[in-house]
Amino acid sequence: MLRAAVRPLRASAFSSSSKVQQWRLASSLVFLEHKGGKLNDSSLSAVTAAKTLGDTAGIVIGSKADVDGVVGEAKKIEGLSKIYTASSDLYAHTIAEAVAPLLADFLPSKSITHLFGAHTAVGKNVFPRVGGILDTSVIADIIALESSGDIFTRPIYAGNAILKVKSSDKDKIKIVTVRTTAFDKTPIGSGDAPVEEVAEISSDSPTKYVSEELTVSSRPDLSSASRVVSGGRGLKSLENFNTVLDPLADALGAAVGASRAAVDSGYADNSLQVGQTGKVVAPELYVAVGISGAIQHLAGMKESKMIVAINKDADAPIFQVADVGLVADLFEAVPELANKVQAAKA
């Protein structure tokens, strides 16, 4: 054991070809997340990742009303071979302490080789607990996988390095969360997967749900928004932050984000922070307003499909990554842009 501790990198064995064969028969299960009686879009990215390995089923877990509400939609997801459902009051609000034991019992009973889910707040809460119960690693936030089923690619150091790992046989079931922006969403279309009910596992959860406060906003949630308008120190005040950014965000249908400098200066709430210690986003469009582009900020948004930067400093590092840069006073350019975007839509 001592030797194993000293030479950890050499310890893993190469898998034989027979093992590769085994993974071709992979049977994947996707944890289909839902909220308020609707399937969560992010799970559809997890379905796409899972299907690269072969046979894929889905599981919907929740209160009876929630499960009944989304199972019709789940059946239609393209290419799923089966939908399992587990409904109980215990599973309402996806309490990890109740849902994880069910999954930990279900996976081995159906010879599931891979459990996939989205790397969302729910996935990040439930999957590690399943791993703990099954004594199995969690491979978090993957951006790619190989069809052999044991090689996964994931960002580390807030996306400043890309790690490719091979999972060993010690982890019999691969428990994987998927970065949703890295995989297309499988469409909900003409699928008609058979539905099978799974019996409830009675587990007395040591915690219970009390309440939730969802941010009431006409704007999309920052983590999952397809468009983000972010402000930095250049906005100079809390008041400017709102009055300058809001019209543009509204015109684009975008969520609002902020740099750490803006948060630390009190211009924006902590929850809006994009970057290494805040949220990592990868929208279709990221508009950086008055943000210089420190590496900590870039780490949180550089996977965006299109980056637009508006900054009066022509040498700001943000221009090195921006697809479209405009050197201008943001207090003039942003209102003008908001008006013209609005006009273009009309």
Place this chain on the structure above:
Amino acid sequence: MRPTLPSLIHVLIPVKRSIDYAVKIRIASDGKGVDTTVKHSMNPFDEIAVEEAVRLRERSPKLVTSITALTIGPPKATDTLRTALAMGCDSAIHITTPESSVVEPIAVARAIKTIIDRGVGESKSDKVDLVILGKQAIDDDSGSTGGMLAGMLGWGQGTFASKLEIEETGNVKVTREIDGGLEKIQGKLPMIVTTDLRLNEPRYASLPNIMKAKKKKIETLKPEDLSLDFTPRLETISVSEPAQRVGGGKVDSVDELVAKLKSAGII
């Protein structure tokens, strides 16, 4: 259920020494890791965990009996423990590992469980009631240790906490950051809590406290003392640079910018 009378809470805070968040990391020449000959510090989310434990005691001095910091890492990780002690932890446990070894979250969770099963304090007889961990380490970004530990122990979990309240009855109320808002849950000690950025603003250790921390006790253990197996289950095939973005140049006016957005199908 464990007795949860006042002045019985023993808090365990696992902390990780990681590359300082402000360092621009470089890929190691062998392509199997990153250059680690750079500034390290305590994982920022773990600082929040230490701060929360100390604040818990400041708010209700009778409630919290002891705060123990724990780290699993190379000899240099002692610095991280000293920081935790200077911030207000009472004692520390260091499970030492070789400099180059990677200890995966599952092994860390198992090691923490082993310490919890053994007990903390002078006589190792104090039962841990509350473990506060960071929601993720900023090096491997896995974010799974807290949940795994909770699953192994069968304890309740309050992950991504932005508010933590503990009553003298042992009731725990946690406000959690979820996608799109906040969720409140309620549980009982013993419990696992993981910290989100908004939970608090960690203090700086004062010079007198740094001096005092040098006198506090660190128990040093080897993995084999606890029969722990840190053999990785994941083999690193490669660590590489992310694809570099190439900027697309500048435009001269808002109209040109609007035209670019139009041609990209955005508007």
